[in-house]
Amino acid sequence: MVSKRIQDMPFSSIRKLTPFANQAKKEGKFVYHLNIGAPDVVTPKAFFQAIKEADLDVLSYPPSQGIPELLEENAKYFQKIGLNFTKDDLVITNGGSEALLFALLATTDAGDQVLTCEPFYTNYKTYFHEVGVTVTTFPTDVKEGFALPAREVIEKAITDKTKVLLISNPGNPTGAVYSKEEVRLLGDIAKDHDLFILADEVYREFIYDGKEFTSFASFEDLADRVIVLDSISKRFSACGARIGCTATKNKAMQEALVKLATGRLACPYLEQVGAVALYQLPDNYFDQVREEYTLRRNCIEAELAKIPGVVTSHSTGAFYIIADLPVEDAEDFARFMLTDFQDQGETVMMAPAGGFYQNTQVGKSQVRLAYVLEREKITRACQLIGLALEEYKKR
Amino acid sequence: MVSKRIQDMPFSSIRKLTPFANQAKKEGKFVYHLNIGAPDVVTPKAFFQAIKEADLDVLSYPPSQGIPELLEENAKYFQKIGLNFTKDDLVITNGGSEALLFALLATTDAGDQVLTCEPFYTNYKTYFHEVGVTVTTFPTDVKEGFALPAREVIEKAITDKTKVLLISNPGNPTGAVYSKEEVRLLGDIAKDHDLFILADEVYREFIYDGKEFTSFASFEDLADRVIVLDSISKRFSACGARIGCTATKNKAMQEALVKLATGRLACPYLEQVGAVALYQLPDNYFDQVREEYTLRRNCIEAELAKIPGVVTSHSTGAFYIIADLPVEDAEDFARFMLTDFQDQGETVMMAPAGGFYQNTQVGKSQVRLAYVLEREKITRACQLIGLALEEYKKR
Numbered sequence: 147m148v149s150k151r152i153q154d155m156p157f158s159s160i161r162k163l164t165p166f167a168n169q170a171k172k173e174g175k176f177v178y179h180l181n182i183g184a185p186d187v188v189t190p191k192a193f194f195q196a197i198k199e200a201d202l203d204v205l206s207y208p209p210s211q212g213i214p215e216l217l218e219e220n221a222k223y224f225q226k227i228g229l230n231f232t233k234d235d236l237v238i239t240n241g242g243s244e245a246l247l248f249a250l251l252a253t254t255d256a257g258d259q260v261l262t263c264e265p266f267y268t269n270y271k272t273y274f275h276e277v278g279v280t281v282t283t284f285p286t287d288v289k290e291g292f293a294l295p296a297r298e299v300i301e302k303a304i305t306d307k308t309k310v311l312l313i314s315n316p317g318n319p320t321g322a323v324y325s326k327e328e329v330r331l332l333g334d335i336a337k338d339h340d341l342f343i344l345a346d347e348v349y350r351e352f353i354y355d356g357k358e359f360t361s362f363a364s365f366e367d368l369a370d371r372v373i374v375l376d377s378i379s380k381r382f383s384a385c386g387a388r389i390g391c392t393a394t395k396n397k398a399m400q401e402a403l404v405k406l407a408t409g410r411l412a413c414p415y416l417e418q419v420g421a422v423a424l425y426q427l428p429d430n431y432f433d434q435v436r437e438e439y440t441l442r443r444n445c446i447e448a449e450l451a452k453i454p455g456v457v458t459s460h461s462t463g464a465f466y467i468i469a470d471l472p473v474e475d476a477e478d479f480a481r482f483m484l485t486d487f488q489d490q491g492e493t494v495m496m497a498p499a500g501g502f503y504q505n506t507q508v509g510k511s512q513v514r515l516a517y518v519l520e521r522e523k524i525t526r527a528c529q530l531i532g533l534a535l536e537e538y539k540k541r
Numbered sequence: 542m543v544s545k546r547i548q549d550m551p552f553s554s555i556r557k558l559t560p561f562a563n564q565a566k567k568e569g570k571f572v573y574h575l576n577i578g579a580p581d582v583v584t585p586k587a588f589f590q591a592i593k594e595a596d597l598d599v600l601s602y603p604p605s606q607g608i609p610e611l612l613e614e615n616a617k618y619f620q621k622i623g624l625n626f627t628k629d630d631l632v633i634t635n636g637g638s639e640a641l642l643f644a645l646l647a648t649t650d651a652g653d654q655v656l657t658c659e660p661f662y663t664n665y666k667t668y669f670h671e672v673g674v675t676v677t678t679f680p681t682d683v684k685e686g687f688a689l690p691a692r693e694v695i696e697k698a699i700t701d702k703t704k705v706l707l708i709s710n711p712g713n714p715t716g717a718v719y720s721k722e723e724v725r726l727l728g729d730i731a732k733d734h735d736l737f738i739l740a741d742e743v744y745r746e747f748i749y750d751g752k753e754f755t756s757f758a759s760f761e762d763l764a765d766r767v768i769v770l771d772s773i774s775k776r777f778s779a780c781g782a783r784i785g786c787t788a789t790k791n792k793a794m795q796e797a798l799v800k801l802a803t804g805r806l807a808c809p810y811l812e813q814v815g816a817v818a819l820y821q822l823p824d825n826y827f828d829q830v831r832e833e834y835t836l837r838r839n840c841i842e843a844e845l846a847k848i849p850g851v852v853t854s855h856s857t858g859a860f861y862i863i864a865d866l867p868v869e870d871a872e873d874f875a876r877f878m879l880t881d882f883q884d885q886g887e888t889v890m891m892a893p894a895g896g897f898y899q900n901t902q903v904g905k906s907q908v909r910l911a912y913v914l915e916r917e918k919i920t921r922a923c924q925l926i927g928l929a930l931e932e933y934k935k936r
Contacts, residue, residue: 147737147766152797160801162607183600189600197811198593205584206783207577210556240783254545256673272804276652280674280682342542361720371542377618386600386810388635402547408556409667410638416592416619417779450644 151235155275159501160514163477166484167495177529178519183318183465185518187383187435196423208415210408212238216418217361219425220391226429227350229363229374231393238405238413242348242377243391246270247390248312249373252402253342258314259307259343263294265282265468265502265509267318276492282308283504284491288468288512291459293324296462297331304339309334313344313362316353317464319444319502319514323353323463325361333368341401343368348377348390349464356441357462369395372425373403380465382424383435389413431498433482439517442524446517448525449528453535465517468499472535476500476513487534493536494527542676550670554663554896554911558872561778561879562890568829570883573922576892578713578860580913582778591818594812594838603810605803607633607672607786611813613926614820615771615786619673622745622822624758624769626732626788632740632798633808637743637772641665644768644787645672645705647797648737656736657691660863660897662713677703679703679863681865683907687717688853692726699734706731711748712848714909718748718858721755728763733755738763743772744859746827752857764790768798775860777819779832782817784808809846809868834860834912841845841912846874848930856912863909867930870887871895874933882929889922889929 160182167177207280215232224231239245254260256278262270264283274281276450282303286292294300313332316323326334336343353359362372377390377419392403443461450456455472473479477498487493517524556576562572606612612628621628649655651673657665659678669676677698681687689695691716708727712719719727731738740757748754757767772785786796838856845851850867869873872893882888894907912919 147791148647148793148797149653151650152647152800155800157800158803183603186599186601193600194597201585202589203587204581205779206579206581207780240639240809243870244635247805252543252547255546258544262802264746269804269806272701272801276646276672276801276804280744329671384600387604388809398543405547405552406667406671408553409550409664409671410642411636411664412781412783414783414809416811416815417609417809420811465697512867528797 151275153279156271158272161495162236162310163480163484163495163503165293166403167469168272170493174491176492177484178492178494178523178530180515180519180527181495183380183516183518184385185380185383185465189383189437190213190424190427190431192381192423193420193428197420199487200243200416200419205415206478207420208418210412211404212236212413213415213418214513218526219422222310223425224393229393231395235395235400237392237407238418239390239392239407240413241379241388242346242375243269245375245377245390246273246344246346247276248403248406249344249375250279252399253344253373254279254309257307258309259305260310261308261311262312264504265319267314267346268497268501270312272281273309273368285320285508286320286517288354288457288459288470293318294328294331294489297335299374302334307342308339308341310344310365311341312344316349316359318349318464319322319466319468319497319499320459321461321464321466321468323357323359329360329362330365333362333365336371337368341371343372346375348375348380348462350438351381351436353463354436354443354467355462359435361432371396373399378421378424384420384424387417387420405445420494442517442521445521445524446528449525453528454534468512470512473538476511478535480513482532482538483534485538489533490532492526492530494530506521546670546673551666551896553667555892557896558879560569560892561876564845565879565888569756569886569889572879572927573889573918575910575914575922576890578775578911579780580778580860581915582833584758584778585819586726587818587822588777588779588782588815595811595814600810602807603781603813605807606662607631607808608708608810610811610817614817614930618820620645624788626758626790630788630795631792632787632802633813634785634802634872635808636783637770637819637867638664640772640785641668641741641772641786642671643673643801644739644770646801647794648706649674650741652702653704654700655705656698656703657707657919659899660714660894662741663896664711665707668752677898680903681715681717681868683852683854683865687712687715689719689723689726692730695730703736705739706736707739711746711754713859714861714862714863714864714892714894715854716856716859717751720754720756722758724755725760728757728760732763736766738767739770739809740767741770743770743775746776746833747860748832748858749831749838750857758788766791773816779819780816782812782815784812805926806862806889837912837916840916840919841910841923844920846918848927850924850930856922860912861910862910863907864910868906868933871908872905875930877933878926878929882932884928887921887925889925902914910923912934
């Protein structure tokens with residue numbers, strides 16, 4: 147009796163092992179969560195303070211598009227990073243998730259196709275099923291740092307049903323950051339094939355090694371075909387606020403997005419008030435955060451390099467790294483770590499990378515690890531993965 | 542380039558006149574909002590207090606299904622009103638809106654049909670377009686208090702594509718409350734035609750004249766085909782919290798709903814903490830609220846009765862009343878009130894009822910009024926409607 151679209155929808159690979167993790171915790175094990183991009187960086191106090199100070203008698207519906215103060219601050223933020231968005235170009239959403247839902251609904255009809263790279267963020271699949279679109283992908287390879295393939299390889303994945311190019315940059319789950327040339331190439335392809343670009347750029351502050359970030363929205367000739375998907379979740383370590391936004395210069399598209407926002411009435415008021423305060427933080431806030439994540443990235447790469455047979459790419463953005471493990475079935479191994487393994491009462495939860503691929507065979511031996519924990523914890527977690535691999539092989 | 546599904550989606554009739562209201566305000570007019578069910582009843586302080594006391598360093602993702610404390614309290618609330626739901630039967634959602642979205646996605650595939658009464662809550666249409674289903678309706682009439690028609694009239698609207706019966710009881714926009722016999726009749730029809738029942742019962746505390754509320758979930762033989770759609774928005778005058786839930790005893794459906802919740806990661810954490818405190822309010826909280834709304838209902842009915850040519854039904858639930866106005870096009874009149882009318886600098890915003898009908902001709906002369914303001918304001922607003930009707934006729 148459950149609809150076919152939801153029956154066919156895969157369970158999020160980030161959380162599908164959660165029942166096993168919960169069972170492990172019940173049994174007294176301590177679980178290091180490398181499965182989910184939930185940073186342990188402290189959420190700026192300003193967020194909570196602003197909410198505490200919000201003095202109101204009646205918590206009524208805020209405007210559907212978002213409260214004016216947040217639209218204003220969010221637009222200022224975009225302008226500060228060189229993107230020409232005003233408050234009229236934005237819609238505040240329930241996290242980046244709703245931004246993606248709205249953008250997909252507004253750009254595609256059921257039966258259309260979405261183009262993205264392989265591997266891609268697993269939760270995208272939820273929305274492909276919800277809105278009834280299929281996905282075609284072009285491959286990128288862990289051994290080549292998940293760089294873009296040649297133009298013709300990308301174009302081979304485009305059909306007459308392809309309406310949208312959906313790209314996360316910096317990449318989740320790859321940690322790859324596309325160069326200006328790569329972003330431009332994708333933009334040219336989108337132009338030539340008349341595709342809308344859904345630019346998931348929620349990790350744009352998380353770029354290391356002095357690499358530069360190029361937004362799809364920075365090219366004037368693409369302005370009319372770009373919807374930026376954004377979120378404060380990672381930017382300010384405020385995942386539980388569920389505040390995101392869409393940003394587009396395309397007037398018709400903006401109207402469609404506002405219509406969708408109006409249909410669901412509003413986003414929570416207090417969380418929007420908190421988000422205003424976050425956008426008013428001093429500019430150097432990100433510098434500190436970036437420094438911390440650079441150290442964590444260095445730490446996880448060094449630790450993973452110590453484990454025999456593990457192959458990773460260099461992660462230059464976001465806070466994810468794909469690790470190719472010396473096992474046949476990484477999901478089976480990830481489950482093993484939760485159900486059958488422990489060292490001094492501790493173990494690790496990882497996200498099997500198979501769910502991040504459309505062609506699940508390629509990712510079958512891979513996991514996605516989020517370097518969102520303190521360095522000591524990352525070190526210990528990697529040690530545990532190494533120990534577990536030894537035990538797993540012996541079975 | 543905007544998708545057909547969103548192009549075809551009507552703009553919410555509750556808010557479609559908002560640009561005109563904003564313009565009126567800019568020109569210095571005071572606007573009484575009878576268009577939207579946004580109560581001016583004070584939100585219980587406990588909500589804000591609980592959020593202020595929530596002491597946390599990192600605002601991370603709460604569990605997708607909802608925080609355990611809220612699931613627990615929400616289940617207790619259901620049990621208190623005689624509905625046999627445990628925390629495992631619930632999913633916390635972003636308002637009742639997301640509850641409807643999830644329930645529709647889980648019970649229908651694109652191309653399926655939803656059965657509901659005419660008129661029905663206009664924002665349902667947003668979701669019919671989003672999920673790609675069509676709607677068939679059976680008529681109910683303002684002159685008969687929007688009571689159910691005969692069984693055969695209802696069954697005439699069922700086709701082999703009908704998968705779901707979606708009913709709001711107490712009725713939005715009608716203010717009608719179905720008797721136990723009426724609910725049972727709908728349940729029998731759903732059983733005979735193997736339909737899922739989406740029971741939008743968010744107004745169940747708002748019932749007047751000593752009428753009794755019957756939930757679809759109170760019939761054991763229907764348990765496996767009912768999903769209750771719920772929300773704290775009206776119940777606790779907390780519309781801006783955006784906290785709702787789904788409740789079902791159908792295990793497969795619950796699994797599907799959890800899968801959908803997992804795909805969008807989580808609902809906001811702090812608003813859930815506030816909601817816990819609301820469910821811990823003393824039981825007599827609703828008595829006071831009900832008393833206040835009874836007075837408001839009495840007030841709006843008495844005031845509307847004074848206006849020549851206005852026909853209303855008796856509103857026994859929710860806080861809406863449909864008024865049939867002595868005009869040809871109620872939307873044109875509602876716009877007129879915002880653009881061309883004022884009395885001592887004041888006017889009224891109403892929701893044209895056409896958007897609440899599938900057959901818009903029937904509702905063309907009607908408006909939906911929400912009696913959510915203090916009585917003095919309701920009195921003045923009705924006076925303004927009367928004055929405006931006189932002026933409108935003279936043009």
